[in-house]
Amino acid sequence: MRRQSFDFSLPDALIARQPAPRRRDSRLMTVRANGRIEHQQFPDLLGHIRSGDLMVFNNTRVIPARLFGRKDTGGQIEVLIERVVDVHTVQAHVRASKAPKLGALMLFDQGVYAHMNDRAEGLFTLQFNAPVIEVLTAIGHTPLPPYIDRADTLEDRARYQTVYARTPGAVAAPTAGLHFDEDMLDAIRAAGVDVGYVTLHVGAGTFQPVRVDHLHDHKMHTEWLQVDASLCQQVRDTRARGGRVIAVGTTSVRCLETATQSGELRPFEGDTDIFIYPGYRFSVIDALLTNFHLPQSTLLMLVSAFSGYRSIMAAYHQAIAEQYRFYSYGDAMFLFHNPSAPEELPTDGS
Numbered sequence: 001m002r003r004q005s006f007d008f009s010l011p012d013a014l015i016a017r018q019p020a021p022r023r024r025d026s027r028l029m030t031v032r033a034n035g036r037i038e039h040q041q042f043p044d045l046l047g048h049i050r051s052g053d054l055m056v057f058n059n060t061r062v063i064p065a066r067l068f069g070r071k072d073t074g075g076q077i078e079v080l081i082e083r084v085v086d087v088h089t090v091q092a093h094v095r096a097s098k099a100p101k102l103g104a105l106m107l108f109d110q111g112v113y114a115h116m117n118d119r120a121e122g123l124f125t126l127q128f129n130a131p132v133i134e135v136l137t138a139i140g141h142t143p144l145p146p147y148i149d150r151a152d153t154l155e156d157r158a159r160y161q162t163v164y165a166r167t168p169g170a171v172a173a174p175t176a177g178l179h180f181d182e183d184m185l186d187a188i189r190a191a192g193v194d195v196g197y198v199t200l201h202v203g204a205g206t207f208q209p210v211r212v213d214h215l216h217d218h219k220m221h222t223e224w225l226q227v228d229a230s231l232c233q234q235v236r237d238t239r240a241r242g243g244r245v246i247a248v249g250t251t252s253v254r255c256l257e258t259a260t261q262s263g264e265l266r267p268f269e270g271d272t273d274i275f276i277y278p279g280y281r282f283s284v285i286d287a288l289l290t291n292f293h294l295p296q297s298t299l300l301m302l303v304s305a306f307s308g309y310r311s312i313m314a315a316y317h318q319a320i321a322e323q324y325r326f327y328s329y330g331d332a333m334f335l336f337h338n339p340s341a342p343e344e345l346p347t348d349g350s
Contacts, residue, residue: 001278003210003218003296005346006304008316010295014323016330017148019159023181027324027331033338035311037318042179045289048334051192052243054234058174058251059197061165063133064140064157069108071096077106079114080143081171082123082203083224087131091123093204100124109139133168143171145207145328147294160328169201169224175291175328176249194243196234198255200225200272209296220275220298223251227259227268235265235284244286250299253306256284277301278309278345288335292319292326307335308344 030038065081078095118125142152162177205221259268260283293299
């Protein structure tokens, strides 16, 4: 299976660089199990859920993970923290005219500095002179995705964050959740729908396209997640009463499917590098709320595995024709699981 099968051409004007006036003001494309498409508004999601269902949200909290500074030799640098290792240490991406060498000193505002202690697989290990969380709170910037080509603003601090974010650690938002406000969450509960939470700290790797030609050669980035015993029980209770499990975002999917790799859903805490693409058979999820994803990305491959390759590619082409807004601040899709999706593969001869 080739990555080129997941390519499409997106007009630049359809990239959502600003959030909608209100969280719920986005459009909603619904794709039925048979591929039928409906064009709706986000509050119409309430018409697709029913009493007894379980909606699973990712409660990770985006940290202000982007820092601007300079090397002690004078060159400008940009640091994007990928993971907080301990109180003073992080793994990070560093952009500079020349990559910093081992032991290099990096200088930031307010007397903050860091030493580069190691480099592995494209990530730099940096040790700060102050607690990392304090540094980010004081001088960090919202880590907007690379396709939002503008400086972050005070508004982004609130809007590039779900209203139910609790556990700090993500450097990218679980964007399907950005559409929900408190009133929408109250309406979901009032409809008799159970709500559960997982945690997956989204990394910058979520924006990276697949670069190898054949999908089986792709090395997936790792992300830390937690699925606790109470969520596992919620899923079992939902199944027992005949309800559906609805994942809010591909990160919730990755949590639940990782926690089911032993054959049944069990509590899990640790790193995952699960790569879901067409041919994969889902164990837990009945429906999925998601945004529109980047060409040739692992997330586009995941939703193709869930709803069927042909259905998803047809939906994306229709979304472009209907001028939906794409990516993190864009519109949403509600996908019903297509049981025939594992057989609905790209016809690329591989």
